[in-house]
Amino acid sequence: MAADSTVSVKFNLNGTKVEKTIPAQRTLLEMLRRDFSLIAAKEGCGKGECGACTVLLNGRPINSCIKLAASLTQEDSVETLEGLLEDPVMKKVQESFVSEGAVQCGFCIPGMLISSYSLLKNNKKPNVENIRQSLSGNICRCTGYTKIVDAVKKAGKA
Numbered sequence: 001m002a003a004d005s006t007v008s009v010k011f012n013l014n015g016t017k018v019e020k021t022i023p024a025q026r027t028l029l030e031m032l033r034r035d036f037s038l039i040a041a042k043e044g045c046g047k048g049e050c051g052a053c054t055v056l057l058n059g060r061p062i063n064s065c066i067k068l069a070a071s072l073t074q075e076d077s078v079e080t081l082e083g084l085l086e087d088p089v090m091k092k093v094q095e096s097f098v099s100e101g102a103v104q105c106g107f108c109i110p111g112m113l114i115s116s117y118s119l120l121k122n123n124k125k126p127n128v129e130n131i132r133q134s135l136s137g138n139i140c141r142c143t144g145y146t147k148i149v150d151a152v153k154k155a156g157k158a
Contacts, residue, residue: 004023005023005024006021006022006023006024007021007022007024007070008020008021009021009022009031009069009070009072010072010073010074011072011073011074011075011076011077011078012074012076012077012078013036013077013078013080013083014038014078014079014080014082014083014084015079015083017074018036020035020036022035022069022070024070025068025070026068026069026070027064027065027066027067027068027069028055028057028062028064028065028067028068028069028072028078029041029043029053029055029064029065029067030069031069032055032064032078032080038080038082038083040080040081040082040110041053041054041055041064041080041081041110041111042107042110042111043065044065044107044108044139045065046065046066047065047066048063048065048066049063049139050108050111050138050139051063051108051111051112051115051137051138051139052107052108052110052111052138052139053065053111054110054111054114054115054137054138055078055079055080055081055114056077056078056079056080056084056114056118057076057077057078058076058077059077059079059118059121060118061114061115061118061137063137080114081110081113081114084114084117087117089117089120089121089155090113090117092120092155092158093113093116093117093120093151093152093155094113095155095158096151096152096154096155096158097109097112097113097116097148097151097155099151099154100147100148100150100151100154101147102143102147102148102150102151104140104142104143105141105142107141108138108139108140108141108142111138112135112138112140112148115134115135115137115138116131116134116135116151116152116155118134119131119134119135119152120152120155120156123156124156125156125157126152126153126156128149128153131149131152131153132145132149134152135148135149135152
C-alpha cells in the first residue's frame with residue numbers, strides 16, 4: 001500500500017455505527033484520538049506493553065496502539081472509557097479507585113479502569129490472583145499496584 005493511501009472503516013463505536021475514511025496505516029488509538037476526539041486512551045509506549053491505550057474490542061481488552069484501524073470490520077464493536085462512563089459497573093470501579101487512593105498521576109488509569117471493568121463484567125467476585133492477572137498488561141509507575149488491587153476488590157464487593 002502506498003504511504004498516502006486511505007481506507008474506509010465501518011464498525012460500532014460505543015454503541016453507535018460509525019464510518020470513517022482514514023490513512024491505511026493509522027492505528028485504532030490514533031483513529032480514536034484524532035478522528036473521534038476520544039482521548040481517554042493514551043499512547044504510553046506505542047508497542048503494546050504498557051496498557052495506557054487499552055480499549056475493549058468485542059468485549060475484550062486490547063492494546064489499541066498496535067491494532068490497525070483498517071483491520072476493523074462492520075461486525076466489530078469498540079468500547080472506550082468515554083462510552084462506559086454511565087455503566088453501573090464502571091461507576092463502581094471509578095468510585096473505588098477514588099476512595100482507595102488508587103489514582104496518582106492518572107496516565108495509566110483509563111487502561112486500568114477498562115481492564116478492571118472487563119474483569120468485573122466476567123467475574124463478579126475476583127480474588128487477588130484474578131485481579132493481578134487481569135491488570136498484568138497495565139503498567140503503573142506511581143502506585144505500586146496495592147491500592148489499585150484494593151480498589152478492584154472493593155468494586156467487586158459492591
